[in-house]
Amino acid sequence: MILAGLRLSELEDLMQELKATKFRAKQIHNWIYFKSVSNIDEMTNLSKDFREELKKIATVTETKIKLKQVSKDGTIKYLVEYPDGECVETVLMRFDNRANLTACVSSQVGCAVNCSFCATGKGGFKRNLTYQEIIEQVLTIQRDTGLKVTNIVFMGQGEPLLNLENMLKALEIFNEDFQIGARRITISTSGIIPGIEKLANLNLQSTLAISLHAPNHELRKEIMPIENKYNIQDLKKALKNYIEKTGRRITIEYILIHGFNDTAPVAKELAYLLKDLKCNINLIPYNSVIENDYKKPSNNDIMKFKYLLEHSGKKVTVRLERGADIDAACGQLRGKNIKNNE
Numbered sequence: 001m002i003l004a005g006l007r008l009s010e011l012e013d014l015m016q017e018l019k020a021t022k023f024r025a026k027q028i029h030n031w032i033y034f035k036s037v038s039n040i041d042e043m044t045n046l047s048k049d050f051r052e053e054l055k056k057i058a059t060v061t062e063t064k065i066k067l068k069q070v071s072k073d074g075t076i077k078y079l080v081e082y083p084d085g086e087c088v089e090t091v092l093m094r095f096d097n098r099a100n101l102t103a104c105v106s107s108q109v110g111c112a113v114n115c116s117f118c119a120t121g122k123g124g125f126k127r128n129l130t131y132q133e134i135i136e137q138v139l140t141i142q143r144d145t146g147l148k149v150t151n152i153v154f155m156g157q158g159e160p161l162l163n164l165e166n167m168l169k170a171l172e173i174f175n176e177d178f179q180i181g182a183r184r185i186t187i188s189t190s191g192i193i194p195g196i197e198k199l200a201n202l203n204l205q206s207t208l209a210i211s212l213h214a215p216n217h218e219l220r221k222e223i224m225p226i227e228n229k230y231n232i233q234d235l236k237k238a239l240k241n242y243i244e245k246t247g248r249r250i251t252i253e254y255i256l257i258h259g260f261n262d263t264a265p266v267a268k269e270l271a272y273l274l275k276d277l278k279c280n281i282n283l284i285p286y287n288s289v290i291e292n293d294y295k296k297p298s299n300n301d302i303m304k305f306k307y308l309l310e311h312s313g314k315k316v317t318v319r320l321e322r323g324a325d326i327d328a329a330c331g332q333l334r335g336k337n338i339k340n341n342e
């Protein structure tokens, strides 16, 4: 049995089976989620005899670090390996001016959505992650660094709304067991409408981020095949409904690709589209991850685009590039590792 991923009540049931007190469950829970130990022997406030007994039936984790890269800016990228040999990427980002430690977690091995600019999409879809596998990514970071993660973004590999049940269960554990407030958790989606509708009914405190990347159907479908299934007008309706039901402001993510979706007319069209939507806008300069013709815009073009959008009265931020020296963009490390093994 693997202890990581067990809730307090599940640990209490286990203690009952072992004829131990409820308090032992609380101690073990603390070792797993806060002190982030890797094995039972490190749980030093349990008696040696009890640890031996526990070791007969349980282990803390079977998840390993396959690769690790540390960037000059403090970003750490892990390739995490599960018992079946499948790997996903997890990134720890720190921002100098804040005490926040943000984990960027994956929700699937690969991704079926297949956006043209994304390294993960290129590799195709392998399988969903279980909720235990999702939370193991954050535990891996905590075990390795000895630090406590404070914020989570579902912006690693995979489409979280196509693995909704496991994503929601992981969210609950982050919230209740890791004590990471729902407001410190962001879910990013390529625009899976049925998933957005479900989230609207749940009325979570977390932030919903939408990977929009284009202001109209024609442009969007060139880079995101999902546009053929859930088109931008229906998506906007679903977002309006989400905002109305939850009262929450959403985030619009927008990759800037030079000469494709970063021009002045496109900026104006985007401003018009978003005018009546309660949102902040996050511009992401394209990160060159795979061989294609896409390029990131110049800083000047990025600022011009930002300026035109700000005219719509929205708050616009440009995402800082993190870990540029360590393949920290979505899907790069796993992609490289697979290539190297071929």
Ligand code: SAH
Residues within 6 Å of the ligand: 117, 118, 119, 154, 155, 156, 157, 158, 159, 160, 188, 189, 190, 210, 211, 253, 255, 284, 285, 286, 287, 288, 289, 329, 330
């Ligand atoms: N599947 C979800 C969440 C994971 S991707 C989604 O698409 O929203 C997280 C973010 O990284 C998305 O906004 C995605 O569009 C962006 N991304 C993917 N490849 C990128 C690249 N090469 N350069 C910049 N951003 C990229």
Ligand code: SF4
Residues within 6 Å of the ligand: 111, 112, 113, 114, 115, 118, 119, 120, 121, 122, 156, 157, 158, 159, 190, 211, 330
């Ligand atoms: Fe999947 Fe997101 Fe990559 Fe698109 S950008 S292929 S939805 S992981």
